[in-house]
Amino acid sequence: xxxxxxxxxxxxxxxxxxxxxxxxxxxxxxxxxxxxxxxxxxxxxxxxxxxxxxxxxxxxxxxxxxxxxxxxxxxxxxxxxxxxxxxxxxxxxxxxxxxxxxxxxxxxxxxxxxxxxxxxxxxxxxxxxxxxxxxxxxxxxxxxxxxxxxxxxxxxxxxxxxxxxxxxxxxxxxxxxxxxxxxxxxxxxxxxxxxxxxxxxxxxxxxxxxxxxxxxxxxxxxxxxxxxxxxxxxxxxxxxxxxxxxxxxxxxxxxxxxxxxxxxxxxxxxxxxxxxxxxxxxxxxxxxxxxxxxxxxxxxxxxxxxxxxxxxxxxxxxxxxxxxxxxxxxxxxxxxxxxxxxxxxxxxxxxxxxxxxxxxxxxxxxxxxxxxxxxxxxxxxxxxxxxxxxxxxxxxxxxxxxxx
Numbered sequence: 001x002x003x004x005x006x007x008x009x010x011x012x013x014x015x016x017x018x019x020x021x022x023x024x025x026x027x028x029x030x031x032x033x034x035x036x037x038x039x040x041x042x043x044x045x046x047x048x049x050x051x052x053x054x055x056x057x058x059x060x061x062x063x064x065x066x067x068x069x070x071x072x073x074x075x076x077x078x079x080x081x082x083x084x085x086x087x088x089x090x091x092x093x094x095x096x097x098x099x100x101x102x103x104x105x106x107x108x109x110x111x112x113x114x115x116x117x118x119x120x121x122x123x124x125x126x127x128x129x130x131x132x133x134x135x136x137x138x139x140x141x142x143x144x145x146x147x148x149x150x151x152x153x154x155x156x157x158x159x160x161x162x163x164x165x166x167x168x169x170x171x172x173x174x175x176x177x178x179x180x181x182x183x184x185x186x187x188x189x190x191x192x193x194x195x196x197x198x199x200x201x202x203x204x205x206x207x208x209x210x211x212x213x214x215x216x217x218x219x220x221x222x223x224x225x226x227x228x229x230x231x232x233x234x235x236x237x238x239x240x241x242x243x244x245x246x247x248x249x250x251x252x253x254x255x256x257x258x259x260x261x262x263x264x265x266x267x268x269x270x271x272x273x274x275x276x277x278x279x280x281x282x283x284x285x286x287x288x289x290x291x292x293x294x295x296x297x298x299x300x301x302x303x304x305x306x307x308x309x310x311x312x313x314x315x316x317x318x319x320x321x322x323x324x325x326x327x328x329x330x331x332x333x334x335x336x337x338x339x340x341x342x343x344x345x346x347x348x349x350x351x352x353x354x355x356x357x358x359x360x361x362x363x364x365x366x367x368x369x370x371x372x373x374x375x376x377x378x379x380x381x382x383x384x385x386x387x388x389x390x391x392x393x394x395x396x397x398x399x400x401x402x403x404x
Contacts, residue, residue, distance in 0.1 A: 247293060
């Protein structure tokens with residue numbers, strides 16, 4: 001009986017120790033895992049961009065005048081040198097105040113007096129010419145009879161030619177005075193509400209400088225404009241480029257010819273583009289947080305045929321992903337598996353259901369993955385988003401296996 005009691009106590013004690021050991025045994029930490037694999041890894045810089053017609057032509061008024069209402073509409077096709085964009089006619093004269101009208105009337109009276117003076121000069125020159133002609137005829141008759149000297153005959157001829165020149169001079173002066181009188185009377189013309197060019201005598205036609213479409217009407221209604229006033233913009237909507245303004249520290253890493261993807265433009269798929277140039281001039285732009293930023297315009301050229309992006313137009317908003325670096329066979333690890341430890345990048349590698357901390361060397365990285373230079377091999381499993389429960393040597397279990 002004593003032996004049986006001892007055995008029973010030993011069994012009960014063993015069971016108790018086993019239960020305590022089971023309760024105190026560390027529970028496996030559920031984690032998310034991923035495998036280190038080779039993949040096509042690219043590093044990009046993103047920015048908001050805007051489409052624009054590469055070459056925009058502004059049709060402006062070459063002279064001051066009244067531009068008639070522009071009949072063209074935005075989007076209408078135009079042909080270089082043929083399509084009339086706008087018509088400009090002369091403007092009506094301005095109103096005269098009392099002083100200006102008095103001055104103009106005085107100028108008319110002065111011009112009339114000058115014309116009468118010129119007419120009198122013509123009358124006198126005609127009379128003197130008649131007299132010189134009769135004198136020349138008498139001199140010629142006397143010269144035939146040898147009644148006067150040859151010198152006297154020549155003097156009569158010179159006097160006749162002089163009188164002819166005086167008459168021509170007087171007639172020219174009369175014409176000048178006549179034109180001056182017309183000019184003075186024109187100063188008194190007042191607006192009458194009718195366009196000067198309605199009879200078709202005077203009109204300037206502005207034709208399209210290039211083939212394309214009307215992009216914008218800047219002065220649609222009829223009105224008086226000054227020389228140089230913009231009237232319309234002409235461009236080719238199929239000759240688009242994309243302008244993306246980036247931070248200057250991002251722009252210096254972009255090379256010409258780099259590929260880019262155009263997203264969020266409204267289409268179902270992203271568009272392909274290439275960097276045509278990075279402008280050398282930076283400008284200051286205030287961010288949404290009120291911080292002054294130095295921005296640089298990066299120009300992208302669409303690589304896809306126009307049929308894929310024909311719905312795009314001038315000034316449309318897009319999102320651009322510009323490629324800075326790419327490796328088609330890079331050993332990559334998810335960025336969510338990385339953490340800093342003692343100033344170096346580290347990961348937890350799952351080995352025999354235990355998490356083992358390992359220091360790794362990281363190269364290029366993007367939002368989702370990082371290039372592994374050393375410390376990891378292809379096919380190894382790493383812990384994603386390691387929390388404070390994951391420590392070196394702790395037992396872990398994949399969360400997906402628990403669900404299964």
